[in-house]
Amino acid sequence: MNDVMLKLKPARRERLADVLYGQILEQITGGQLVEGAKLPSEAQICREFQVSRPVVREALMRLQADGLVISRQGIGTFVKSRPSDKLTSFAASAEIASYLRAFEPRLALETECAGLAAMRRTKAQLNQIGEALAALEGAFQRGETGWEEDFAFHLAVAEAAGNELFPRLLQDLRDIMRGSMRMALSLTRRGSEERRRRVLEEHRRIFMAISGQDPDLARLYMRFHLTESRARITGSHGDR
Amino acid sequence: MNDVMLKLKPARRERLADVLYGQILEQITGGQLVEGAKLPSEAQICREFQVSRPVVREALMRLQADGLVISRQGIGTFVKSRPSDKLTSFAASAEIASYLRAFEPRLALETECAGLAAMRRTKAQLNQIGEALAALEGAFQRGETGWEEDFAFHLAVAEAAGNELFPRLLQDLRDIMRGSMRMALSLTRRGSEERRRRVLEEHRRIFMAISGQDPDLARLYMRFHLTESRARITGSHGDR
Amino acid sequence: MNDVMLKLKPARRERLADVLYGQILEQITGGQLVEGAKLPSEAQICREFQVSRPVVREALMRLQADGLVISRQGIGTFVKSRPSDKLTSFAASAEIASYLRAFEPRLALETECAGLAAMRRTKAQLNQIGEALAALEGAFQRGETGWEEDFAFHLAVAEAAGNELFPRLLQDLRDIMRGSMRMALSLTRRGSEERRRRVLEEHRRIFMAISGQDPDLARLYMRFHLTESRARITGSHGDR
Amino acid sequence: MNDVMLKLKPARRERLADVLYGQILEQITGGQLVEGAKLPSEAQICREFQVSRPVVREALMRLQADGLVISRQGIGTFVKSRPSDKLTSFAASAEIASYLRAFEPRLALETECAGLAAMRRTKAQLNQIGEALAALEGAFQRGETGWEEDFAFHLAVAEAAGNELFPRLLQDLRDIMRGSMRMALSLTRRGSEERRRRVLEEHRRIFMAISGQDPDLARLYMRFHLTESRARITGSHGDR
Numbered sequence: 001m002n003d004v005m006l007k008l009k010p011a012r013r014e015r016l017a018d019v020l021y022g023q024i025l026e027q028i029t030g031g032q033l034v035e036g037a038k039l040p041s042e043a044q045i046c047r048e049f050q051v052s053r054p055v056v057r058e059a060l061m062r063l064q065a066d067g068l069v070i071s072r073q074g075i076g077t078f079v080k081s082r083p084s085d086k087l088t089s090f091a092a093s094a095e096i097a098s099y100l101r102a103f104e105p106r107l108a109l110e111t112e113c114a115g116l117a118a119m120r121r122t123k124a125q126l127n128q129i130g131e132a133l134a135a136l137e138g139a140f141q142r143g144e145t146g147w148e149e150d151f152a153f154h155l156a157v158a159e160a161a162g163n164e165l166f167p168r169l170l171q172d173l174r175d176i177m178r179g180s181m182r183m184a185l186s187l188t189r190r191g192s193e194e195r196r197r198r199v200l201e202e203h204r205r206i207f208m209a210i211s212g213q214d215p216d217l218a219r220l221y222m223r224f225h226l227t228e229s230r231a232r233i234t235g236s237h238g239d240r
Numbered sequence: 241m242n243d244v245m246l247k248l249k250p251a252r253r254e255r256l257a258d259v260l261y262g263q264i265l266e267q268i269t270g271g272q273l274v275e276g277a278k279l280p281s282e283a284q285i286c287r288e289f290q291v292s293r294p295v296v297r298e299a300l301m302r303l304q305a306d307g308l309v310i311s312r313q314g315i316g317t318f319v320k321s322r323p324s325d326k327l328t329s330f331a332a333s334a335e336i337a338s339y340l341r342a343f344e345p346r347l348a349l350e351t352e353c354a355g356l357a358a359m360r361r362t363k364a365q366l367n368q369i370g371e372a373l374a375a376l377e378g379a380f381q382r383g384e385t386g387w388e389e390d391f392a393f394h395l396a397v398a399e400a401a402g403n404e405l406f407p408r409l410l411q412d413l414r415d416i417m418r419g420s421m422r423m424a425l426s427l428t429r430r431g432s433e434e435r436r437r438r439v440l441e442e443h444r445r446i447f448m449a450i451s452g453q454d455p456d457l458a459r460l461y462m463r464f465h466l467t468e469s470r471a472r473i474t475g476s477h478g479d480r
Numbered sequence: 481m482n483d484v485m486l487k488l489k490p491a492r493r494e495r496l497a498d499v500l501y502g503q504i505l506e507q508i509t510g511g512q513l514v515e516g517a518k519l520p521s522e523a524q525i526c527r528e529f530q531v532s533r534p535v536v537r538e539a540l541m542r543l544q545a546d547g548l549v550i551s552r553q554g555i556g557t558f559v560k561s562r563p564s565d566k567l568t569s570f571a572a573s574a575e576i577a578s579y580l581r582a583f584e585p586r587l588a589l590e591t592e593c594a595g596l597a598a599m600r601r602t603k604a605q606l607n608q609i610g611e612a613l614a615a616l617e618g619a620f621q622r623g624e625t626g627w628e629e630d631f632a633f634h635l636a637v638a639e640a641a642g643n644e645l646f647p648r649l650l651q652d653l654r655d656i657m658r659g660s661m662r663m664a665l666s667l668t669r670r671g672s673e674e675r676r677r678r679v680l681e682e683h684r685r686i687f688m689a690i691s692g693q694d695p696d697l698a699r700l701y702m703r704f705h706l707t708e709s710r711a712r713i714t715g716s717h718g719d720r
Numbered sequence: 721m722n723d724v725m726l727k728l729k730p731a732r733r734e735r736l737a738d739v740l741y742g743q744i745l746e747q748i749t750g751g752q753l754v755e756g757a758k759l760p761s762e763a764q765i766c767r768e769f770q771v772s773r774p775v776v777r778e779a780l781m782r783l784q785a786d787g788l789v790i791s792r793q794g795i796g797t798f799v800k801s802r803p804s805d806k807l808t809s810f811a812a813s814a815e816i817a818s819y820l821r822a823f824e825p826r827l828a829l830e831t832e833c834a835g836l837a838a839m840r841r842t843k844a845q846l847n848q849i850g851e852a853l854a855a856l857e858g859a860f861q862r863g864e865t866g867w868e869e870d871f872a873f874h875l876a877v878a879e880a881a882g883n884e885l886f887p888r889l890l891q892d893l894r895d896i897m898r899g900s901m902r903m904a905l906s907l908t909r910r911g912s913e914e915r916r917r918r919v920l921e922e923h924r925r926i927f928m929a930i931s932g933q934d935p936d937l938a939r940l941y942m943r944f945h946l947t948e949s950r951a952r953i954t955g956s957h958g959d960r
Contacts, residue, residue: 054362058402067692088283104356105349105405112348120301122294162298163346163411172412173405212547219705224704227697274825307932457947464944467937534842540883541840585885586833589825600781602774642778645825645893652892653885666895 014052018097023049024059025096028068028082039069039077066100066234083235094232098131098182102173103230106225109169110154112221114206115215117160126211132156133200133207140196145185151178153203156224160210182195182234195232202228256291258337263289264334268308268322279309279317296346305475306340323475336473339420342413343470347463348356349409350394354446354462357400365400366451372396373440373447385425391418393443397462400450409449424473435472443467487699496571498577503529504575507618508562519549519557520561522708546714563715576713579660582653584708587703589649594686594702595695597640604693605640613680613687621677625665631658631703633683637702640690664713675712682708736771738817740779743769745816748788748802759789759797786820786954803955815954819900822893823950825941829889830874834926834942836915837880845880846931852876853920853927860916865905871898873923877942880930904953915952922948 027033040048045056060077065070070080093139132153139146149176158166170177188195202225209218267273278403280288283326299470303309310320357365372393379386391414409419428435442465449458507513525536536548540557543549562584597605610635618627628653631654638646666674682705691700747753760768763777780797783789790800801925837845852873856941859866871894879885922945927936 058360065694070692099440101403101405104352104401104403105409108348108352109345109409112344116344120298161344163341163344165341165416169345169349169409171410172409212550214545220700220703223700227700230555305934310932397814452790454785460940460943460947467940538840542845581883584832584836584881584883585829585889588828589889592824592828600778641824643821643824645896649825649829649889649892657883671890710951 016055017062020045020051020055021062021097022051022058022095023066024063025083031082033079035079035082037079039079041076049097062097062100067231068234081235083233096183099176099183100230100233102176102180103226105173106177107226108229109166109227111219111223113158113161113166113217114163114210116166117157117213118210118215118218121160121213123212125156129153129156129160129207129210133203136203137200143189145182145189147178147181150181150185150203157206157210159188161168162216179234180229184229187232198228199232206228214240256295257302259296260285260289260291260295261302261337262335264299264303265308265323268319272320272379275319275322277319279319281316293403300378302337306469308474317425321475323384323473327381335419336423338417339423340470340473342416342420343466345413346417347466348464349406350397351405351459351463353398353406354450354458356402356406357397358450358453358455358458361400361450361453362401365396369393369396369400369450373443376443379442383429385429386396387418387421387425390421390425390443397446397450420469420473424469438468439472496535497538497542499537500525500529500531501542501577502575504539504543505548511562513559515559515562517559518682521561522558542580542597546689547711548714553555553682561715562707563632563713575659576663579656579663580710580713582656582660583706585649585653587706588648590637590706591699591703593638593641593646594690594698596642597637598648598690598693600642601640601690601693605636609633609636609640609687609690613683616683617680620680623669625662625669627658627661627665630661630665630683637686637690649654660713664709667712681710730792735777737744737778737782738821738831740765740769740775741782741817742769742815744779744783745788745803748799749820751802753799755799755802757799761796762817782820787951788954789865793818793925803953815899816903819896819903820950820953822896822900823946825893826897827946829886830946831939831943832878833878833886834930834938836882836886837877838933838935839881840940841880841930845876849873849876849927849930853923856923857920860920863909865902867898867901867905869903870905870923877926879931900949900953904949918948919952 024033024039039045039060042053042060043055046053046174049056060069060071063076064071067081068083069077070077071077116128122128126191131151132155136146136149136153154177155167160171175237185199188199202221205221206218206225209221264279265275273279279300282300283298286293286344289296300309300311304311304317307321308319308323309317311317312408318439357369372389372442376386376389376393394417395407395410398410425439428439442461446458446465447463449461504513513519519525519540522536523535526533528534531693539551541553543556544551547561547598548559548563551555551557578588585695597609603607612629616626616629616633619629635647635650665679666681682701685701686698686705689701735888737951743766744753746757753759759765759780762776762780766773766869769776780789784797787801788799788803789797790795802870837849840848852869852875854872856866856869871912875887875890879889908919922941925941926938926945929941
């Protein structure tokens with residue numbers, strides 16, 4: 001492990017933690033920060049990036065949650081793994097941080113949607129989920145990213161929850177969800193066959209649990225799918 | 241138990257299940273449907289209210305979830321308890337159903353907010369939650385409903401979750417949340433001293449769990465509070 | 481779909497529902513009950529098997545939860561899928577039902593263990609989990625079932641939870657857990673390479689989440705693993 | 721806040737963390753450690769008590785989770801609140817720590833039991849839960865602690881879960897559960913009327929959720945009850 005200079009441009013924008021997250025991510029992806037490299041201390045980053053301590057902490061916490069760095073108490077923070085360099089070719093790095101953040105409310109909302117859908121879906125709603133699944137599969141076979149079909153699938157589940165507030169809230173997240181889906185699925189399209197198979201299988205399980213009217217199973221599979229989707233973006237499981 | 245005539249006006253609006261829910265609620269509150277009375281069969285309600293079976297099922301399912309009716313398999317559906325007649329003086333009955341529905345996405349979103357807030361809140365954010373709590377207590381002492389203070393408390397928790405999408409989504413629910421808070425707290429204001437004490441205590445626990453940085457506890461207390469708030473509206477626990 | 485005669489031997493033992501579950505499972509596995517076949521009505525099964533209605537309901541509910549039959553309200557219960565015929569060569573069919581039942585307390589206990597282990601594990605405890613994982617991989621490579629290594633892994637997670645009551649309770653379930661692990665892993669050994677890969681990956685994820693000190697992730701991956709293990713026994717996902 | 725001498729007797733027994741927890745608890749209850757007092761550093765406690773760092777951390781973590789001390793990062797650990805001095809008159813302080821530990825597996829197991837009971841309970845099983853509830857109320861009216869009735873209630877819920885492994889596991893925890901119930905309810909008997917009312921209400925809610933066949937509600941109310949029971953022992957909510 002070796003200590004490195006981290007190059008930071010002072011920033012003055014709303015989500016400072018995102019910008020900082022993005023700059024560090026960029027340097028990991030770009031190879032300036034290699035695996036095992038030690039990041040500067042929180043205090044140093046504060047000074048150099050000209051932000052307060054909580055902003056630095058938030059950015060580091062997210063990088064750690066994404067499996068990109070690891071903090072060892074009393075020693076420091078180290079680069080842990082390097083995500084696909086394709087990642088930063090799809091979006092500006094601050095935008096990537098913002099896409100990743102969308103998974104938090106999605107986990108909360110969509111896990112609940114899946115459970116309610118398993119209890120309440122009408123036959124017509126189930127068919128709509130099934131059709132979105134088939135459309136996603138078709139898009140993959142045609143070599144497309146399938147992000148519109150992906151969004152349609154998740155919206156159909158929200159509609160099957162039998163409470164119109166759920167699709168409304170998902171619509172509020174639409175732009176950010178689509179951005180993250182496009183990015184994730186672009187990586188998947190260029191990734192292995194195995195990776196596409198997994199994405200489909202995760203959706204299929206959600207469909208089956210809703211079809212089988214098992215709310216606990218539907219919640220589990222939705223939560224698993226969203227967690228894995230996020231991990232596929234940050235690359236924390238490798239190319240899968 | 242005796243069979244009764246249920247008077248229904250055919251309706252043609254978007255949320256038919258809400259309108260149906262509201263009409264039945266009104267007759268229970270108004271005393272036309274007394275405890276133990278048997279509702280007409282699903283098929284009869286379909287015909288009379290001129291809606292499809294899923295609409296009737298949804299309305300009955302919600303009435304049952306709210307503890308207002310009870311279904312006995314193969315026998316029928318019976319009126320179980322009668323909510324405060326003050327209830328329908330605050331809002332049109334279809335509106336009440338819509339307020340109640342807001343608790344579903346709130347449970348999903350706010351439970352998660354409370355957990356994240358316990359992990360991430362800054363000292364300033366914690367103070368803001370504490371101030372909203374004090375303001376709610378003050379409002380109660382002045383004999384006000386305190387619904388604005390209540391909303392401010394929940395928004396402060398969402399802000400402490402460290403992800404700006406949470407307060408944004410809560411803002412989307414603002415009107416419907418405020419409606420339900422105003423209704424619930426109006427009932428509370430006219431209710432017993434004990435009831436006000438409970439409302440405050442539930443908020444205080446959420447604050448303490450976030451202050452103590454215990455995410456599981458914060459989730460539990462938020463979930464408990466929202467569940468109890470809903471029950472206070474439908475009156476399923478009595479005047480508490 | 482065609483109606484079939486279900487051959488049942490009246491039974492008088494403690495877990496009547498298990499025995500009934502086992503007899504129906506046996507006839508599905510053995511091919512007497514083919515896909516799409518309609519089971520006799522609850523009332524008929526009561527009479528023929530000479531048990532009360534709740535016993536029949538419990539057995540049918542479990543068969544449905546295991547994806548072996550499907551109930552269509554007001555129409556009847558139908559055979560949905562046929563598990564591997566290897567299944568009943570490993571254990572008497574009532575024993576299989578008892579093994580499957582062990583997953584319920586395991587889901588409750590071990591999900592919590594995984595979460596606590598992520599928060600509390602010492603370095604030595606983490607190493608022990610890692611060694612059990614390596615041992616399981618080794619067993620698979622040598623063509624063994626690896627059920628002792630599997631049990632050792634789960635026990636190591638329970639020990640890392642920092643509360644000696646968890647390993648004690650797991651020891652109480654030891655015999656039934658080992659029976660179900662032996663059965664599941666025997667099916668896996670004879671199954672596809674893909675299936676072994678999945679079993680290892682599920683364990684590896686649990687290890688990584690505990691190593692990364694992420695309690696929510698550890699809970700999710702443990703719950704996913706146990707759910708999938710159960711599904712691998714009943715064959716509800718096919719040979720995976 | 722003032723720095724104090726903490727008197728510790730070196731110990732060599734299996735659950736060192738419990739013994740250490742108990743000694744500190746005793747000094748808080750006994751008044752040697754007053755509110756606001758600063759505990760010695762982890763390193764000092766290690767030396768004086770002659771145990772390793774993880775043992776000290778575990779004891780402090782539990783004291784903090786129980787609301788008895790609070791850690792301020794980089795500053796130290798301080799006494800936060802003083803539980804009822806009646807507490808240590810009921811049991812040796814290491815025993816108290818062991819009773820408190822029983823709540824962890826109980827939360828995992830009994831939350832799940834309550835959910836399954838809501839889905840599966842027969843009418844006879846529901847009656848048994850109701851009778852245990854009535855017996856607990858009777859015991860309170862006669863001025864008894866009611867701990868046997870309390871255990872009977874929880875066992876009846878486990879039996880209604882429809883899986884004999886749950887009551888079996890609860891029986892394994894019987895002695896430790898009874899110890900903690902006896903202690904908690906002795907405190908309750910000497911406590912306020914309000915406190916007894918709450919204990920009954922918590923049980924009544926669990927019963928009602930199981931009766932109303934609402935698994936999510938049953939899980940929530942069981943989790944709430946167990947969390948509050950634990951808090952009543954450590955006194956972290958005051959005399960309630």
